[in-house]
Amino acid sequence: MTSPSSPQPNLEDNLQRWNELCAKAQKLMSDQFQRMAAGERPLSIPDPEIVAATFGRWWQQAAGNPQPLIKNQMAFWLDYAELWQRSLGQWWLARPAEPVAAPPAGDKRFKDEMWAQNALFDFTKQAYLLASRHIQTTVDDVEGLDPHTAQQVAFYTRQLVDALAPTNFVATNPAALKATLETGGENLISGLSHMLEDLERNNGRLMPKMTDLDAFRLGENIATTPGKVVFRNALIELIQYAPSTEKVHQRPLLVVPPWINKFYILDLKPKNSLIKWLVDQGHTTFVISWVNPDETLRHKNFEDYLREGTLAALKAIEEETGQHQVNVAAYCIGGTLLAATLAWLAAQGEDRVASATFFTTLLDFSDVGELSVFIDDAQIRKIEEYMAEKGFLEGHQMANVFNMLRENDLIWSFVVNNYLLGKAPMPFDLLYWNCDSTRMPAAMHSFYLRNMYLENKLCQPGGITLGGVPIDLGKIEVPAYFISAREDHIAPWKSTYAGARKLSGPVRFVLGGSGHIAGIVNPPSANKYGYSTNPALPGSPEQWLEQATAHEGSWWLDWAKWVEAHQGKLVAARTPGRKLKPLEDAPGSYVKIRL
Known part of the structure; x- marks a missing residue:
């Protein structure tokens, strides 16, 4: 519900925008299917087949020696039980509780104050951090892999758990929920519009825009040294x-x-x-x-x-x-x-x-x-x-590789800002250059x-x-x-x-x-x-x-x-x-x- 002081959303305009966006989405999907039917197969880095084969080698080693998996599963259950116990005490007895899991220093995803002040969001955050930590520990503890495969599995696992962070979804992101209530869902309509623009600009590839691409002109406001x-x-x-x-x-x-x-x-x-x-x-x-x-x-x-x-x-x-x-x-x-x-x-x-x-x-x-x-x-x-x-x-394939090395800063932060909050990215010369790949x-x-x-x-x-x-x-x-x-x-x-x-x-x-x-x-x-x-x-x-x-x-x-x-x-x-x-x-x- 919007507050009395909030501007009332124009439902008729929003419905018209939604219908236009749905039509645009349908056209983009049709274009993508046509490209696939014509035999276009874009290169994916990393390649899904190679990722699957890598996890297959990991599973062979894990199945042959399941003790580390069992040990980590037990540790996860114990930590999760402790989280429930502390959270229940906090909810029903208003008893302060030390967190079972806290974000590492420098993790900007949970900076919104609601992640600490609201008991439900605090529980969601800690449950995610516990699961993330134990998943990565379980992957790392499997023995018998060659160093390259072990590094690949750890990297791909990190990409997965970061993609599944509650900050990346409307229903579990307090800032996105607040924006949705305050704007009557206009943030989500704007976010969908931004996503479709990105898909259209990148020929069907989902690459969130990092900065205002119209804010800089070479020789005029950047690269101006005579x-x-x-x-x-x-x-x-x-x-x-x-x-x-x-x-x-x-x-x-x-x-x-x-x-x-x-x-x-x-x-x-x-x-x-x-x-x-x-x-x-x-x-x-x-x-x-x-x-x-x-x-x-x-x-x-x-x-x-x-x-x-x-x-x-x-x-x-x-x-x-x-x-x-x-x-x-x-x-x-x-x-x-x-x-x-x-x-x-x-x-x-x-x-x-x-x-x-x-x-x-x-x-x-x-x-x-x-x-x-x-x-x-x-x-x-x-x-x-x-x-x-x-x-x-x-160039975008090289850019994706480099972005994955800092996925939360260079991928998921823009997903949240552009698609969930519905905001346009700020003009930033360095990120403009970063998007200008070769x-x-x-x-x-x-x-x-x-x-x-x-x-x-x-x-x-x-x-x-x-x-x-x-x-x-x-x-x-x-x-x-x-x-x-x-x-x-x-x-x-x-x-x-x-x-x-x-x-x-x-x-x-x-x-x-x-x-x-x-x-x-x-x-x-x-x-x-x-x-x-x-x-x-x-x-x-x-x-x-x-x-x-x-x-x-x-x-x-x-x-x-x-x-x-x-x-x-x-x-x-x-x-x-x-x-x-x-x-x-x-x-x-x-x-x-x-x-």
């Missing part, structure tokens, strides 16, 4: 940014972003733009903007990304500035390519790079954290079969998955060959700066540390706070997260951390001091296009190609 595209080929546009200082450092700086995402994560708004900050520090800054490939680029491989990416950019920068040596900074898979480039150059006896900076970069893939759940021969073959037909891996060419992605993630060949001397050159990271003597993030779930910092120790030159390893994105996009003005340094590189990351010194503020300032030795003297500012003809204004055309 510059020119001065070079273009099939894979890259090379952007040279306009100077903001009268003098600049002699050696230019090339930034190599990942091609799994678009470069403007480093140039969102001026206040958190790393690119603008680099320009303001006097660096003649060049950035690679990777193409968003279609099926015509299916044959582009990792070697092409070397030749047409980093090597082409270095050549263009020398032609534009006259400088043979440059400093290079690279992010994630861009850093993986940079290391391969440095090893390739070393084998040729070339000294094109004065210093190398690696942002959250994996060179040793022996431990990639939860991403390894998706890495085995069977799953890669499924992806390769799909890419052989399509020519590329679609494709992976079939040949490159197959090489990357097999040679890096599956077989870990990059860190083996001569493990991979590019352009006829065996790649040996041990031949890299270029001074290197590694910045990793303590909470990174994509490039775990202990693994990036292992990669840093593969290089032969002087290495400075720095550990920042937060995760894969916020740990890097951390401007000094924000004064957040902090970072730790240790001039030594002992044998284990644990030793490094134990001996490290903690600092407040941004690692950007630490890097600025480190790179001083490699940036050369001051020279007159360089305006883009002195030698290379400007093709268009930054941020260019490639970055604007959306899926």
Whole structure:
């Protein structure tokens, strides 16, 4: 029932909207059936058949040794009985009771005060947390599984129990119930509308919208640092940014972003733009903007990304500035390519790079954290079969994988906000970028998955060959700066540390706070997260951390001091296009190609 002060819902309008939404839903279902009848079979990551086979192996081990299951079942019954006992005392005797189960620190799902104040919701919450804990414990306690299967089962189980959280359903979410009563159900009508819009926009895939996709325009309110595209080929546009200082450092700086995402994560708004900050520090800054490939680029491989990416950019920068040596900074898979480039150059006896900076970069893939759940021969073959037909891996499939690593924050929170509460997501530049995913060419992605993630060949001397050159990271003597993030779930910092120790030159390893994105996009003005340094590189990351010194503020300032030795003297500012003809204004055309 709505309160007297609440606006009365217009039942006739709501009925009309409901009928329109039902008609729209029917059309979407019809379209989906037509696609299926036409033989369209989208790739699912993880694949349901592989998930089923994984749980089948788990059940075989569990059935052969049922004692852990029986033990955990008894423990669950005892905990559940205690929950009933305490809850009954709280309900009938008004007796305060300590919770049997409490959400872990940082769990935002149960932040609504009704989860603690209302006895029924408190019981629902604790019953769910108990069941969730015991289900996951039961899964983990089964012995005899190989480590990869055990990790997969644990991951898939977590996805299931998080999907079944009471917060994800109207009837058991106090905030959703309150909104339904206050609006006369308009929140649910709006939520259905949002869901159908998402299905329509994503061609039948249910991917909740994370932000207002109409709130940002590249080159207008994000990616606004002035510059020119001065070079273009099939894979890259090379952007040279306009100077903001009268003098600049002699050696230019090339930034190599990942091609799994678009470069403007480093140039969102001026206040958190790393690119603008680099320009303001006097660096003649060049950035690679990777193409968003279609099926015509299916044959582009990792070697092409070397030749047409980093090597082409270095050549263009020398032609534009006259400088043979440059400093290079690279992010994630861009850093993986940079290391391969440095090893390739070393084998040729070339000294094109004065210093190398690696942002959250994996060179040793022996431990990639939860991403390894998706890495085995069977799953890669499924992806390769799909890419052989399509020519590329679609960006949303990679995005889904990364979102599943933080499912409550990146999936279920938006289900609740958009569909149950009926709210539109807020404008957020970082989430806009996160939704702007890119494709992976079939040949490159197959090489990357097999040679890096599956077989870990990059860190083996001569493990991979590019352009006829065996790649040996041990031949890299270029001074290197590694910045990793303590909470990174994509490039775990202990693994990036292992990669840093593969290089032969002087290495400075720095550990920042937060995760894969916020740990890097951390401007000094924000004064957040902090970072730790240790001039030594002992044998284990644990030793490094134990001996490290903690600092407040941004690692950007630490890097600025480190790179001083490699940036050369001051020279007159360089305006883009002195030698290379400007093709268009930054941020260019490639970055604007959306899926």
